[in-house]
Amino acid sequence: MTPSDEPELEHEAAELVRPYVITNGRELPDDSEFSLITLVTVHQNPPRTKPLDPEKLRVIELCSGGFLSVAEIAGHTRLPVGVAKILVSDLTEEGHLCTRAPIPSAQLVDRQILEEVLNGLQARFG
Secondary structure (H helix, E strand, C coil): CCCCCHHHHHHHHHHHHHHHHHHCCCCCCCCCCCCCCCEEEECCCCCCCCCCCHHHHHHHHHHCCCCEEHHHHHHHHCCCHHHHHHHHHHHHHCCCEEEECCCCCCCCCCHHHHHHHHHHHHHHHC
16 A cells, blocks of 8 residues: 555545534434425524534535525535435434425315406407
């Protein structure tokens, strides 16, 4: 092994250990609690607690601009989705973040009803 190989090995080792260290070895929360499209934002009155980890501070910083999905948080932080879910779960339990279900897709309206409305408008207004 040459000295030029050492920084590359250290970088690879850091990437392998990092998610485990960030999450303190915890498992993923239930999928029912946080999905990829769960929306997250900063709580209006966050608690004053002990200093937070840099990753948690980054998540709070990202969410301070408005609602972001868990998938967006993972993308911006360049962390695996599972790690992002654990961080969001921790910050929500500590009172730093608020989550809500995503906005449901719009229901399709029956085409016949729309045609009847259009026909009624045309009959009334020409």
